[in-house]
Amino acid sequence: MKQILIIADGIVAKHFLQRVIETYVSTNEYTVVTLDRSILPEKIPSNFLIYQFDPTSYIKLSRILKRDFHEIFIIMKNRVDAEGTYHNIRRDDPMTRITFYNKWDIEFFNDLFFKDENLINVNANELIASRLYDFLPNVPVIAQNVGLGQGEIMEVSVPFGSAYVYRHIGTIIQNRWRIVALYRANQLLLPKPSLMIKPNDVLLLVGKPSVLESVFRAIKRQSGQFPAPFGEHIYLYIDMMKESALCIRNCLEQVGYLHKRIKGRNLVIRVANPGDPELLEEIKALDSPTVECVVDYRAREAETLIKEDVERFNIGLIACGRDIFDDRKYREIFYAMHKPVLQLSRLSMVQLKKLVLVLSESENMELISSTVFDVASQLDLDVELLDYEPDGDFGKKKEVLSHYENLANIFSKKLDVRHETRNPIRALEPEEPFLQVLPFTEGVLQRRILAYFSTDIEKLYFKLSRNPQLFVPVEIE
Known part of the structure; x- marks a missing residue:
């Protein structure tokens, strides 16, 4: 768990806290210090700890700083309060990285009149000016505003201990995503197969948003997120x-x-x-x-x-x-x-050996793929894909299979693919206990008497309900 301290005051802090809560990350613990509780969202998750006091008070703030924080954010509306809070923190902690919301063009120096190397000074005026500049005709657009804005361009810092550290780029299978640039020591390196990734490198990734989310978790070792993003x-x-x-x-x-x-x-x-x-x-x-x-x-x-x-x-x-x-x-x-x-079924979940997914050509298979590998990782189950084609033409689901093979490589997870011409229900009925995962679609709601006339595995889910079954929604409300 990474401990993060947020010192918050004003409308910008209010919006920031709301954004943090909406994009829930289970591997972060947040401590929030504020004088005004009205800026806090109505629903506060359990990984938030709230304190109400004046952060310009060194005595009060120093008690909080006894904890080991990974990062500190100062987002305040008043210049004197913001500066005072920064100096209070640096009296006890000169090394922890501080992200400072700066709308007053303040520059901070240490006792030797060097700039604070552990300070990220977010100049609000420059950000707004840069964003407005992007709307002028015939000017280049900076990278942060390129693309659809849907997560298809992602920047990831590679931490120590990551499975991607000290790997050559050529050894990483990149289906539906690419490493397009690598930043090291403030220098841009263009990727080539022989280039080795090192700790603290920053990778610029481009690809399908759902795939990039999985790549991000693999680089950051965040495979155990489920039941997020659905809830806590x-x-x-x-x-x-x-x-x-x-x-x-x-x-x-x-x-x-x-x-x-x-x-x-x-x-x-x-x-x-x-x-x-x-x-x-x-x-x-x-x-x-x-x-x-x-x-x-x-x-x-x-x-x-x-x-x-x-x-x-x-x-x-x-x-x-x-x-x-x-x-x-x-x-x-x-x-x-x-x-x-x-x-839940009468079969004990302790006995489960594998997770089974019967493939279809539907895009729903890709929408639930990250959840499939996340659950399999947390329950320590092998993943088995059953490709059912009564006519023996097993090339129809090539794209879906490629997607799952790519994620299996990203998560270093064993993946078995079975090609079956037999009815998948008959093929799976006699097998050892398994967890079946299905997309939670309207087909699951159909009455059984009508489902018997269907070949849709989602409508016939009850045929395999002696095993535990996980129904994953294909959209989040």
Whole structure:
């Protein structure tokens, strides 16, 4: 975890904090110091620690600075306060990098009248002038404003310990992305196969945004992000009127194992329609700093209950038993949440050996690919792709297969590809326990009686529901 200190005041700080929360990163811990709580967003994630005091007070700020911060941001509206805060920090900590929001053209020097090398002085006036200049006709556009602005151009600093350090560029397979430039010691180096990547090099990448996100996580060793970007915590929904005690206990055991392996911070257990006092006490006994049991005694509608919980607890993964997911009403509720849903089965997740994905030509296969490899990495599962073609023409999904092979190389993950002419359900039914991953599309909502006449694996998901199944939404709300 990287510890980041943000000293915030004013409208720019308010927008910055909102942006940080919206682009949630589970590997960062944020400490925010502000005098005005009105600039804080309404919903604050659990990786934020808030302090309210005047940061120009050296005595108060020095207590916070006893912690080991990786970076410090000073974003304040008043010049005297901003300068005073900077000098307070440098009294105790001359080395930590400070990013300073500077709209007053201030220059900082140390005792020897040298510029602070660990200061990033963000000159707001220059940034605005540069952005306005880009709108003039017949002038070159600077790199930060080139492209679609959708993440297809990315700059990545290579840290010590990265799997990409001391590798020649020619040894890195680059499908659907390219290293187009390398910056070292403030010099531009054009990439060639023999060029070796070194720590602190900055790579300029161009490619498909979804692929670049995966490359970024691989370079930064951030494969364990799931359930982000869908949310932060894991949620188990239990209905005591609909599920047997045996099923509920099995779900509790399975989700407990999942909670230990998946990096969701907390587990929220929602109990609807409580009826069995003994079982209810067992569930309540699971309460801990990372497990919260909430019971609904008012018999509210499932849709209202789940929607409130998902928003209140910032849920990133919903888990439920097979009896719940079999009910089309619940599938529709979950689908509307735009969250991944794990249907738990009677098979223990401890026994899982592999993650299975039945391929289709749909673009949905690429949209869920990062989640596939992230989950496989956290659960330590091999990834198996089943390419089903009844006519034996296995070249139809060449692009999808190339995409997955590329990500497997990026994440250094074993990938098995099976070509089958048999019905994939018959091919998979007799196999050892596996986790099946499917795109959560409207096909999953179809009634079973109609699904029997389909060849769509998403509509026939229930044929393999003796195994746990993870349904991944193809869009985030």
